[in-house]
Amino acid sequence: MSDPSFAILLFVFSTFMVAGLVKGVTGMGLPTVAMGLLATQVPPHEAASLLLLPSLLTNLLQLAAGPDPVGAMRRFWPMMTAVAIGALATAGLLAGDAARHATAALGAVLVVYALFGLSGRRLVAPLRAERWLAAPVGFVTGAITGATGVFVLPAVPYLQALGLEKEDLVQALGLSFTVSTIALGLGLALSGGLEAHSLGGSAAAVAPAFLGMAIGQRLRHAISPDGFRLAFFAGLLGLGLYLARGG
Structure with missing residues (x-):
């Protein structure tokens, strides 16, 4: 995308509008939707680079708007630390020799997440289990983030399973996605997969993402x-089946 056509620019703008709208309605989904759609047109590491700033800024806003951001950080720091470690450990896969497999892996993750969502099932994790589940869940989430650019598994089902109040859950998701975004960006930078023109595109994607998010909040x-x-x-x-097949 060093010399993007008007059609690609329009596609990126539309992608972040749709992804922001989904986030505005549900409180999540911007990186998942953006990564899935962008990966149909650009390499996975470029797709991940483009979503960095929109994801970071919208999730920081979501975290700050919650009832107790500091309390959330204190409670979930073991999970967040593990997320960062996992993402840093695998971020090179998006830009390295295994990049050709990243699209198929992204598709597989989207399929699993979609099937779980369509099932309507909610897992239940007792509070006493949080102490020993937090780090493994965080590490696996981070590892999947680094390899595919998708932040949702298994963090979203796990946080839902804790039985948090709605606003606390939205805040915890914002924290998890914020840490995942930062770790993914750092991992891409260290592996050579983060390019200046992609950061410029990411900055340009902030406006449509926030516009879509505002529309989604009104539609909620x-x-x-x-x-x-x-x-x-x-x-x-x-989308996941298409990417898995194409990859």
């Missing part, structure tokens, strides 16, 4: 949550 109370969830995960399933 006007649409059926179940209908939106079904459409969202069905779309992810189709």
Whole structure:
């Protein structure tokens, strides 16, 4: 994308509008949607680079808007530390010799996440299990983040399983996605997969992401949550199958 065409620029703008809208409605999904759509047109490491700033800024806002950001950091620091370690350990896969497999891996992760979402199941993790589950869940989440650019598994099901109140859950997701984004960006930089023109594109993607997010927040109370969830995960399933096959 060093010399992108108008069609690619329009595609990137539209991608972040849609990804921001999903995040505005659900509180998550911007990196997942953006990474999945972008990977159909650009190499995985460039897709991951483009989502860095929109993901970081929207998730910092989500974290700061929560009821107790400092309390969330104190509670979840073992998980967040493990996320960072896992992402740094695998981020080179997006830009290295194994990059050709990253698209297929991304598709597989999207398929698994979509099937879990469509099942409507919610796992339950007792609070006493949090002490020993946090670090393994964080490391696996970070490792998948570094290898595919997707932050959701297994962090989202795990945080949902803790039975957090809605605002606390949204805040915890914001914290997890923020740490994942920072670790992914650092890992890409250390592995040589982060290029200046991609950062410029990432900065340009901030505006459509926030615009989409604002629209999504307005739509949140006007649409059926179940209908939106079904459409969202069905779309992810189709996209994941396409990427897994193409990869």
